[in-house]
Amino acid sequence: MSDEMPLARLFGIVLQHHYATLNERLRPFGLSAGQVPIMLRLAAGQNVTQEALARQFHVDKGAVARAARRLEEGGFIRREIDPIDRRAVRLFLTAEGERVVPEFVRFGREWEDAITAGLDADEQAMLRSLLDRVVGTCADARCCHE
């Protein structure tokens, strides 16, 4: 199986599998995997700043900007300049966005289910817990966020 596989490669393989799976399912929408986290976040509550998204998902603000642009071009979100702080852009789902986002949620959930199909509930919880802690360790290394 894992004959001398660097730990980093394991992460890479899983991540690429995620991109491949999501990209395929999102192609009919003209979208790809990078836009999903934004949609998921908006499904849970709108009126969100790009900066808040970048911070929440530990993603570069440039990546958020590009993803938001594609979502807007596709007609899934609307962007409004915050009247109080005119630097900030606030994101909202359009009617079309509201309509499709449950499917995106399902895509994400199904991928997680598929990937952890060989693990029982305890092992899944253990995996997430260990990943959380590893992420915490490497997040501390560079920035010192919340």
Next chain:
Amino acid sequence: MSDEMPLARLFGIVLQHHYATLNERLRPFGLSAGQVPIMLRLAAGQNVTQEALARQFHVDKGAVARAARRLEEGGFIRREIDPIDRRAVRLFLTAEGERVVPEFVRFGREWEDAITAGLDADEQAMLRSLLDRVVGTCADARCCHE
């Protein structure tokens, strides 16, 4: 901490941390993280085919081709056409490659140590085991390799 973080993002964060760390350390060599797995494999035994590397690390053959080219241009490996099967290219370390590869091994090990610093030995083993199984699951999904 992980407030509604998609599982895939956890993998992405760790992987990006790996790239950032390795790229920084490899810059003095004119290399970057993508070339490391090849070097590590060659350190453990030379005369390897690009196709074998792609299969071992579950990486696209195109990625291996590019990484091998950069390593050759940097003078770290040598590429010889297999005289038996003239389609195949076999990779070897140069003297310079032999000289630096122990450092690359160290870079990789130090990153793994840093990332798992918050985990005890049992938890580290558990993490790798769970990752192996998840990777096995998603590897089965597309191909049906060894």
Next chain:
DNA sequence: GGACAACTGTTGCGTCATCAACCTTTATCT
């Protein structure tokens, strides 16, 4: 109130990696 710093967002460039198309070489099949 005016100079300077800090923050949000955008864009260009680089890296990792995939896929698809192609070329060359080898294997297969009749």
Next chain:
DNA sequence: AGATAAAGGTTGATGACGCAACAGTTGTCC
């Protein structure tokens, strides 16, 4: 043997992401 298929490798297009430089806006501090 000749045609066809399959395999190893290369290249171009694309996606995700980070970093750095920049623009516009707001905050701070004399």
